[in-house]
Amino acid sequence: MRIAKRMKDRQPQWEELERLCDAMELRGRTDKALGGSYSGAEGIQRFASLYRSACADLALADAYQLPPATVAYLHRLVARAHNQLYRANRVDFRSWIDVLFVEAPKRIFADPCVRVSAIVFFGLFCLSMYLAFHEQQFPGYAEAMAGQSALEQAEDSFEQPLNASLGHYIVMSGFYIQHNTGIGLRCFAWGILIIPCLYVLASNAIQLGAVFGYMARSETASGDHFFQFVTAHGPFELTAIALSAAAGLRLGIGLFYTSGLSRIDSVRVNASRAVPIMGASAMLFVLAAFTEGFLSPSPAPYVFKAFWAILSSGLISFYFVILGFHDQPTSDVPSGKAKEDWDAA
Amino acid sequence: MTSIRALDTTIEVITPENISFDYQLAGPFRRLPAYLIDIVSRWCLIVLFVLPLYLSSLFFDIFTMRNLVTLPFFVAVTLLVYFVISWFYGTLMETYFNGRTIGKWITGIRVIEVDGRPITGRSALLRNLLRIADLAPMYAISNVAEGVPPIYMIPTGMVGLGTMMLTRRMQRLGDLAAGTMFVIDEKRWRIPVETVDDARVPALATYLPADLRISRSMARTLAVYVDRRGAMAPTRRREIARHLIDPILEKVGFRPEIDPDLMMYTLYYHAFLRTEVAVSDTQDQVDLGVLRGHSPLRTSSVVCKHDNDAMPVERSSHVKSEPSDIDPAKSLQVKSREERP
Numbered sequence: 001m002r003i004a005k006r007m008k009d010r011q012p013q014w015e016e017l018e019r020l021c022d023a024m025e026l027r028g029r030t031d032k033a034l035g036g037s038y039s040g041a042e043g044i045q046r047f048a049s050l051y052r053s054a055c056a057d058l059a060l061a062d063a064y065q066l067p068p069a070t071v072a073y074l075h076r077l078v079a080r081a082h083n084q085l086y087r088a089n090r091v092d093f094r095s096w097i098d099v100l101f102v103e104a105p106k107r108i109f110a111d112p113c114v115r116v117s118a119i120v121f122f123g124l125f126c127l128s129m130y131l132a133f134h135e136q137q138f139p140g141y142a143e144a145m146a147g148q149s150a151l152e153q154a155e156d157s158f159e160q161p162l163n164a165s166l167g168h169y170i171v172m173s174g175f176y177i178q179h180n181t182g183i184g185l186r187c188f189a190w191g192i193l194i195i196p197c198l199y200v201l202a203s204n205a206i207q208l209g210a211v212f213g214y215m216a217r218s219e220t221a222s223g224d225h226f227f228q229f230v231t232a233h234g235p236f237e238l239t240a241i242a243l244s245a246a247a248g249l250r251l252g253i254g255l256f257y258t259s260g261l262s263r264i265d266s267v268r269v270n271a272s273r274a275v276p277i278m279g280a281s282a283m284l285f286v287l288a289a290f291t292e293g294f295l296s297p298s299p300a301p302y303v304f305k306a307f308w309a310i311l312s313s314g315l316i317s318f319y320f321v322i323l324g325f326h327d328q329p330t331s332d333v334p335s336g337k338a339k340e341d342w343d344a345a
Numbered sequence: 346m347t348s349i350r351a352l353d354t355t356i357e358v359i360t361p362e363n364i365s366f367d368y369q370l371a372g373p374f375r376r377l378p379a380y381l382i383d384i385v386s387r388w389c390l391i392v393l394f395v396l397p398l399y400l401s402s403l404f405f406d407i408f409t410m411r412n413l414v415t416l417p418f419f420v421a422v423t424l425l426v427y428f429v430i431s432w433f434y435g436t437l438m439e440t441y442f443n444g445r446t447i448g449k450w451i452t453g454i455r456v457i458e459v460d461g462r463p464i465t466g467r468s469a470l471l472r473n474l475l476r477i478a479d480l481a482p483m484y485a486i487s488n489v490a491e492g493v494p495p496i497y498m499i500p501t502g503m504v505g506l507g508t509m510m511l512t513r514r515m516q517r518l519g520d521l522a523a524g525t526m527f528v529i530d531e532k533r534w535r536i537p538v539e540t541v542d543d544a545r546v547p548a549l550a551t552y553l554p555a556d557l558r559i560s561r562s563m564a565r566t567l568a569v570y571v572d573r574r575g576a577m578a579p580t581r582r583r584e585i586a587r588h589l590i591d592p593i594l595e596k597v598g599f600r601p602e603i604d605p606d607l608m609m610y611t612l613y614y615h616a617f618l619r620t621e622v623a624v625s626d627t628q629d630q631v632d633l634g635v636l637r638g639h640s641p642l643r644t645s646s647v648v649c650k651h652d653n654d655a656m657p658v659e660r661s662s663h664v665k666s667e668p669s670d671i672d673p674a675k676s677l678q679v680k681s682r683e684e685r686p
Contacts, residue, residue: 075367083457185432185477189475190478
């Protein structure tokens with residue numbers, strides 16, 4: 001058969017496929033294409049069979065001796081139809097629950113990055129708090145680290161006993177979600193470059209520690225109110241910061257510690273491992289924001305807030321240890337049959 | 346086939362149907378406009394969400410004659426909307442609209458996984474969160490402008506640009522981590538139909554031996570040549586075509602004065618466009634036009650009176666003045682040659 005004739009035969013089908021693609025791109029359905037002659041399952045069937053025949057044409061383009069311009073056209077047509085046939089899956093919230101409550105704790109439990117970032121964060125936090133508390137030995141430390149104005153502002157804002165209206169609570173929890181989770185996400189993103197992530201983590205630890213130490217001094221007037229405020233949401237918030245940095249570090253470590261993979265693949269695998277940790281961190285940020293918005297500024301008795309802090313610490317421990325504990329360390333290399341496939345590939 | 350990969354911005358994808366096809370990759374010059382459009386549309390979306398909220402909270406307060414009851418709710422929801430849209434605009438758009446945001450849709454690009462599959466939620470989340478690192482390092486405006494507070498920073502995007510240049514698929518850091526790439530998603534692409542507008546071509550093609558086989562590489566060369574010949578001057582066309590045509594003229598037994606460009610075009614016609622019809626029909630259908638009475642064949646017994654005029658290089662339509670000495674016997678001879686098995 002002559003090429004011209006063959007192309008003439010195939011052309012109507014290619015054009016039909018194009019029209020179906022148009023309809024799919026606009027509405028994700030084939031209903032309106034071709035005067036409604038195909039709809040629903042029939043349309044998909046028609047689309048798939050046209051796509052397969054276009055694929056076959058492309059595969060045989062060389063044997064058919066199609067002109068290069070036509071081959072280029074077919075490449076685009078197949079690519080376009082491929083994009084419509086294999087569409088992105090909508091975000092499945094059930095799978096995210098799985099990620100948050102099954103995958104994330106296991107990753108956190110097994111990941112050395114979490115330990116490193118927790119040690120860096122809580123270590124620097126405690127050190128900074130100690131240095132800021134003992135004014136005699138380390139004069140001017142708190143002022144140098146947190147800044148004079150920030151300390152004064154903190155002192156002023158906790159002058160009055162905690163008491164706020166419902167409206168205030170709602171606004172503040174909204175603000176904390178937006179602001180603090182934003183910091184966490186940013187810390188995570190910087191992680192791929194490692195140093196900015198460590199910088200953000202350390203500077204947060206040192207500044208927070210300095211403020212805490214300053215407030216804990218006996219001569220600071222509003223110290224009691226301050227600790228009443230921070231007790232309830234502290235466990236959630238501080239853990240969330242450390243976790244987001246840990247997820248970030250996991251990203252960055254992949255660049256250096258490739259464990260036999262190529263560098264790019266290693267970054268990819270490690271990034272995929274970091275996502276559940278980041279998800280857990282975001283969840284903790286949101287929980288912290290609600291606590292910080294509603295419970296922390298309320299005039300509720302301190303016992304209740306302390307109880308909440310203990311409860312939240314217990315929940316976090318349960319999440320990390322009980323949900324996270326498993327016999328063998330999780331790795332991205334699947335076991336058994338799948339592992340053989342992985343090795344073969 | 347060829348071991349050397351073409352030096353251009355396409356990437357081969359193998360589909361589940363076991364067909365490999367090429368995607369055109371999108372580089373920074375297509376992606377930057379898309380990103381800028383996305384920034385604008387992100388703010389438009391925020392306003393679009395917040396404005397009705399604000400109005401409804403205002404009306405609620407007016408109707409219930411109370412002062413600012415709903416305002417805190419409004420502020421909190423505004424903050425949340427701002428948070429969700431500014432952080433997850435790209436993620437949500439890409440997963441719901443099959444790898445496209447508004448900016449990508451306008452600039453005609455799409456983000457997919459490196460293996461050609463559609464983007465997954467996790468990849469979309471990763472690549473959008475990591476944009477911050479890609480926009481690094483920040484450049485403080487206060488370095489150049491006096492009196493600007495040091496909080497105003499311009500992202501220079503050097504990290505992203507650098508990795509885009511260094512990777513084969515032009516991926517930024519976020520793309521590398523998520524395993525995604527950008528492809529150009531051409532909307533319209535017409536089927537190229539080459540038509541031969543030269544009346545001499547079909548006529549000349551009838552003189553080609555019917556058993557003339559055009560090899561694959563030759564066919565490809567012919568198609569590329571015809572595709573490009575419009576961009577070349579006639580003398581250049583002849584110069585290029587001559588190398589290929591001279592041996593063929595020898596082979597098919599045409600006279601060497603034939604315009605090589607015309608000969609290329611004829612071979613193209615022979616390879617791609619000629620319909621499978623009986624040669625005798627062709628002879629009837631095709632108007633021999635300017636060739637009437639002239640045979641390009643060297644060994645043919647048809648001896649042309651005006652040898653030098655037989656296949657003029659650039660011939661205008663002075664057909665009428667040509668002596669039309671068609672001899673039925675002579676045309677038969679030509680036919681018999683063509684009908685050779």
